[in-house]
Amino acid sequence: MKDKEKLNDLSPAQLTGKLNEFIEEARNLRFSRVVSSLDNLSRIKYVRKNIARIKTLLKEYEIGLSEWKSDRRVRIKNKKVNFPKAKRTLKRVNR
Numbered sequence: 001m002k003d004k005e006k007l008n009d010l011s012p013a014q015l016t017g018k019l020n021e022f023i024e025e026a027r028n029l030r031f032s033r034v035v036s037s038l039d040n041l042s043r044i045k046y047v048r049k050n051i052a053r054i055k056t057l058l059k060e061y062e063i064g065l066s067e068w069k070s071d072r073r074v075r076i077k078n079k080k081v082n083f084p085k086a087k088r089t090l091k092r093v094n095r
Contacts, residue, residue, distance in 0.1 A: 007053055011068050012061050019054045022047050 060066040
């Protein structure tokens with residue numbers, strides 16, 4: 001829970017910097033896991049989840065669900081966002 005609160009206090013520019021740090025750390029963890037034994041395997045999961053959290057926050061800023069006001073993040077309530085519908089294709093099976 002502490003990580004979420006810390007990430008919510010960061011501006012979009014700071015979030016982008018943190019995202020790059022976590023991506024680099026994930027790359028290093030994967031490399032060290034292959035080359036040698038990694039002591040803390042749960043760190044990989046922790047880093048992956050933080051990458052997902054940061055990408056979610058950045059997407060909220062992008063589509064307008066959140067705004068950065070002076071020193072804090074403000075979530076806009078009751079805003080409707082039209083997401084593009086995914087195209088579904090049905091495969092026909094020839095029998």
